[in-house]
Amino acid sequence: MTDHDWLSERNAHLKSRALEGLYSEKTHFIHGRCSAAHREYRHHLVPPASVSVSHKLQHHDQVQPGDEDPSRAILEENLAYAEGGECAVTFASGTGAISAALCNCAQAGDHVLSHKRLSGSTQKLLRNWLPRFGIETSSADFTRLDLAKKHLRPNTRVLYLESPVNPDLTLIDIAEVAEWVRQVNLQRRPEQRLWLMVDNTLATPYGQRPLKLGADLVVSSLTENIGGFGTDVGGVVVGPACLKPGWLSFREDFGGVLSPRNAWHFLVYGLSTLPVRFRQQQESAMKLARFLERHPCVEEVTYPGLDSFPQIDLAQRQLLDYDGRFAPGTMIYFRLREPVAGQGVNARKCIDYLANNAYAITTAASLGQIRTLVENPESDDSARDPRGLRLSVGLEKADDLIHELSEALEAVFAATQ
Ligand SMILES: Cc1ncc(COP(=O)(O)O)c(C=O)c1O
Numbered sequence: 076m077t078d079h080d081w082l083s084e085r086n087a088h089l090k091s092r093a094l095e096g097l098y099s100e101k102t103h104f105i106h107g108r109c110s111a112a113h114r115e116y117r118h119h120l121v122p123p124a125s126v127s128v129s130h131k132l133q134h135h136d137q138v139q140p141g142d143e144d145p146s147r148a149i150l151e152e153n154l155a156y157a158e159g160g161e162c163a164v165t166f167a168s169g170t171g172a173i174s175a176a177l178c179n180c181a182q183a184g185d186h187v188l189s190h191k192r193l194s195g196s197t198q199k200l201l202r203n204w205l206p207r208f209g210i211e212t213s214s215a216d217f218t219r220l221d222l223a224k225k226h227l228r229p230n231t232r233v234l235y236l237e238s239p240v241n242p243d244l245t246l247i248d249i250a251e252v253a254e255w256v257r258q259v260n261l262q263r264r265p266e267q268r269l270w271l272m273v274d275n276t277l278a279t280p281y282g283q284r285p286l287k288l289g290a291d292l293v294v295s296s297l298t299e300n301i302g303g304f305g306t307d308v309g310g311v312v313v314g315p316a317c318l319k320p321g322w323l324s325f326r327e328d329f330g331g332v333l334s335p336r337n338a339w340h341f342l343v344y345g346l347s348t349l350p351v352r353f354r355q356q357q358e359s360a361m362k363l364a365r366f367l368e369r370h371p372c373v374e375e376v377t378y379p380g381l382d383s384f385p386q387i388d389l390a391q392r393q394l395l396d397y398d399g400r401f402a403p404g405t406m407i408y409f410r411l412r413e414p415v416a417g418q419g420v421n422a423r424k425c426i427d428y429l430a431n432n433a434y435a436i437t438t439a440a441s442l443g444q445i446r447t448l449v450e451n452p453e454s455d456d457s458a459r460d461p462r463g464l465r466l467s468v469g470l471e472k473a474d475d476l477i478h479e480l481s482e483a484l485e486a487v488f489a490a491t492q
Pocket residue numbers: 168169170171194196197237241274276277295296297298299308309310441
């Protein structure tokens with residue numbers, strides 16, 4: 076038996092074991108889905124990191140499966156599996172993935188309807204760039220579908236939403252929106268169909284699977300929770316195989332390819348540790364949310380795990396991990412009591428205090444890392460509430476984080492007495 080035969084036989088055997096359905100998602104995130112074409116390594120426990128930007132072709136005219144970068148290909152296979160989609164294509168950033176997903180489902184003359192609140196970068200893409208290419212954009216409140224339905228136009232080709240919304244953690248009922256899309260599509264020709272696109276960056280596939288709830292496509296930044304360590308930038312779109320050629324050509328033609336080095340990090344460190352990081356961070360987030368809710372200087376805390384969360388029923392139905400356990404996430408949004416209604420004087424003081432004094436809590440405009448990050452999301456987008464504080468809870472001991480928050484609140488409010 077040649078080396079190649081031995082590898083192929085072993086890979087076929089491992090693949091059939093992986094596909095038997097006996098192993099949990101957590102195990103698959105570490106061992107992959109064993110696609111034979113990308114596992115041509117014999118003694119390595121970890122996939123060898125390839126830094127080659129091109130690969131030998133097996134045929135004269137086109138790239139075959141297995142000719143692509145192996146880390147990227149295995150990562151895409153795992154991400155498609157994680158989200159429960161037919162295929163995944165990675166990009167150089169989350170915004171790159173969102174651009175590709177939108178521009179493949181809508182073209183000049185079409186309309187994209189989004190939920191009224193989105194992350195800053197996505198808002199800018201919709202507001203500043205798509206209209207330049209002749210794609211109309213507008214927004215509606217997707218928590219009120221009766222009203223949102225009035226904003227649908229004959230040329231609307233995409234409904235776009237984040238759930239939970241960054242940063243205020245509003246949830247959109249994905250199954251309900253999907254049912255609306257299904258009804259609309261019954262009246263349309265296939266080439267005019269409406270697509271439902273969901274940004275799953277905050278919940279991650281570990282905490283929510285939009286495709287299972289009826290969405291057509293999922294987009295996600297890999298930079299945040301899936302990357303987890305704050306070292307790499309990337310994004311992914313997951314959905315039906317019929318859209319893959321368009322995503323690949325957009326990636327090539329607009330230059331948004333995920334670097335092989337970053338792909339390897341997401342594969343080896345990010346996705347494999349996502350369940351354990353997410354669960355631990357979520358446990359701490361629950362403790363911090365309860366602490367903040369009881370604190371006299373805090374006006375309002377929004378965290379899907381609290382009984383006071385306004386959409387608690389939806390949260391408990393929609394935010395579920397692979398074992399069906401409630402997964403309220405790792406982010407908290409809160410507001411302090413303010414001396415002047417509507418202004419964020421104390422919020423800014425609190426951020427400044429933490430920026431200058433905190434050891435465990437870092438002031439930074441990111442989320443989903445092993446470090447706890449705090450920011451006033453107003454700095455991203457002036458349309459946002461200047462009183463809002465977004466806390467992305469990391470892997471530090473929860474008591475240490477509570478201690479620092481408590482100290483900051485004391486300092487801010489002592490100064491205003
Ligand atoms: C919900 C959400 N979607 C998309 C993005 C954009 O991702 P990236 O920074 O990888 O472009 C972000 C960034 O914070 C985000 O929070």
